[in-house]
Amino acid sequence: MKIQYLAFIRLPTEKAHGVQIVKTCEALASLGHEVELVIPGRQTHILGDAFSYYGAKKNFTITSLHTPDWVNLGPLGFFVSLLWFSEAAKWRKAFWDADVVFSRDAGVLLQYVLLGRPLVYEAHNDPSLASLIVARFAQKVVTISKGLKDEYAKRGIRVSKIAVIPDAVDPAHFEGIVSKVEARKRFHIPEGAVALYVGKIDAMKGADTFTAASAKLADIKAVIVGWGPLAKELASRYPTALFLPPTPYAELPALLSAADVLVLPNSGNYSESARNTSPLKLFAYMASGIPIVASDVPAIREVLDDDAAVYVMPDAPDALADGIVKAIATPGIGSIAKARAKKYTWTARAEKLLSAMS
Incomplete structure (x- = not known):
């Protein structure tokens, strides 16, 4: 099968969607399919190629189209750049030769709904007008959580058209990694008990709740690795917490x-953090075998049972602080989560995608 994956992103990117897209393409290609990832020629501050940054095999091709990079000029600049990219992709022979045109960008697929192309739309956000139009015309709609499936079904998309396929991880990448002592030296993390958060530093992801909880942890160091709009504010407000910059995905197991x-x-x-998400960090956390403390929200409950994590009330710093202490005292839950991560591989996810595409 020839699969065109269209992604209006800069690549590499420190954002989670870059990991998800590259790993999806790698897994589809590993099953014997011809995959081309098509991206715009947007500038990125990250040096090196995407394969190295994400630790992916070069078993698929990445094609960068010459498009204006006006995203930073505001909504109009973003729209014109996206439209240009979508048009440029449409005029390539590979677009018309493909057996499937796949994307998680509704704005990209919107122009193709009347062209008779076999479109597969992977939804990651609350339904919008554009995504609902694309979903109605698409051959298949993939959602990353049951909650997101329900949102599309409520808005008239046939349930039989929707496949729920959560995100994934490479469990093998978490085997034979460096020791805790070596990892702390590499990432400049101090000795002692450490509670670690990796990801975007914003309210939706709960980074503010974690940093507030850190003030209540006398003997546990809070470490936040990532980027986001609240980074400077939270670092200033909670000086005892350690803030570190994003690391390449290939280094995540060691971190x-x-x-x-x-x-x-x-x-x-927020619906996107409570019901309509499938956090990549969740599956990486599981594969690491380190105990997890998590907000008690439906999207996480879809994957982890009570015996595999310590659940706490969301948006409650006191409850989170207590949960962190409890998780450290319950190391066995990490092994349970690690065993369950083995069914959430990128290959298994690709097999489900292919089944949906057919």
């Missing part, structure tokens, strides 16, 4: 091994 507990503090105040 996680430096922790005593991994924190997944999704807010319950």
Whole structure:
């Protein structure tokens, strides 16, 4: 099968969607399919190629189209750049030769709904007008959580057209990694008990809740690795917490091994963090074997049962602080989560995608 994956992103990117897209393409190609990832020629501050940055095999091709990079000029610049990219992709022979045109960008697929192309739309956000139009015309709609499937079904998309396929991880990448001592030296993390959060530093992801909880942890060091709009504010407000810049995805297994507990503090105040998500960090956390403390929200409950994590009330710093202490004292839950991560591989996910495409 020839698969055209169209992604209006800069690549490499420190954002999670870059990992998800590259790993999806790699897994589809590993099953014997011809995969081409088509991206715009947007500038990125990350040096090196995407294969090295994400630790992916070069078993698929990445094609960068010459498009204007006006995304930073505001909504109009973003729209014109996206439209240009979508048009440029449409005029390539590979677009018309493909058996499937796949994307998680509704704005890209919107122009193709009347062209008779076999479109597969992977939804990651709450339904919008554009995504609902694409979903109605698409051959298949993939959602990453049951909650997101329900949102599309409520808005008239046939349930039989929707496949729920959560995100994934490479469990093998978490075997034979560096020791905790070596990892802490590499990432400049101090000795002692460490609670680690990796990801975007914003309210939706619960980074503010974690840093507030850190002030209540006398003997546990809070470490936040990532970027986001609240980074400077939270670093100033909570000076005892350690803030580190994003690391390449290929180094994530070593980074996680430096922790005593991994924190997944999704807010319950946003649908995209409570019901309509499938956090990549969740599956990486699971594969690491390190105990997890997580917000008690439906999207995480879809994957992890009570015996595999310590659940706490979302948006509650006191509850999170207590949960962190409990998770450190319950190391066995990490092994349970690690065993369950083995069914959430990128290959298994690709097989489900292919089944949906057919």
